[in-house]
Amino acid sequence: QVQLVESVGGSVQTGGSLRLSCAASGNDNSPPYMGWFRQAPGKERGGVAVFSRRTGPLAYSGSAKGRFTISQDTAKNTLDLQMNSLKPEDTAMYYCAAAGGAWSPGFDARRYTYWGQGTQVTVSS
Numbered sequence: 001q002v003q004l005v006e007s008v009g010g011s012v013q014t015g016g017s018l019r020l021s022c023a024a025s026g027n028d029n030s031p032p033y034m035g036w037f038r039q040a041p042g043k044e045r046g047g048v049a050v051f052s053r054r055t056g057p058l059a060y061s062g063s064a065k066g067r068f069t070i071s072q073d074t075a076k077n078t079l080d081l082q083m084n085s086l087k088p089e090d091t092a093m094y095y096c097a098a099a100g101g102a103w104s105p106g107f108d109a110r111r112y113t114y115w116g117q118g119t120q121v122t123v124s125s
Contacts, residue, residue: 002024002025003025004023005116006119007022009122010122011121012124013125015086016086020096021080022078022096025077030053030077031099031113031114032100033052033104034096034098034099035047035107036070036079036097038090038094038121046061047109048064048081049068049081050104051071051079052104053072057070057071059107067083067085068081081094086121086123090121095115095118099114
C-alpha cells in the first residue's frame with residue numbers, strides 16, 4: 001500500500017509559478033513510476049508528467065513541456081512539479097499517482113494504482 005499526499009496548491013496570476021509536492025508513505029513508499037495528472041471541470045483527467053525513480057523524467061504533455069519540471073527530492077521522498085509561466089488553461093485539480101511494474105505506465109491513468117486526493121491550482125488572467 002502507498003499513500004500519496006499532495007501539498008496545497010494555490011492561486012496565481014498568469015505568468016506566475018507554483019510548486020507542487022507529493023509525499024509518499026506506506027509499506028512501499030518508493031514505487032518505480034510516479035506521475036502528475038490534472039482534471040479541469042468538465043474535462044477528462046489527463047497526464048502532465050511522468051517520472052521514473054530509476055532514470056528521471058520520462059515524459060511531459062505538450063502543454064507542460066518547456067514550462068513544467070518534474071523531479072524527486074530523495075531526502076524528503078517527494079515527487080515535485082515546478083510549474084512556471086502558468087496560464088489560465090492550467091487551472092485544474094492536480095493529482096499525484098504512483099504505479100509499480102517493469103514498464104512505464106505513461107499517461108494511461110488506468111495503469112496507476114495509487115492516487116492522491118488532489119490539490120487545486122487556479123490561474124487567473
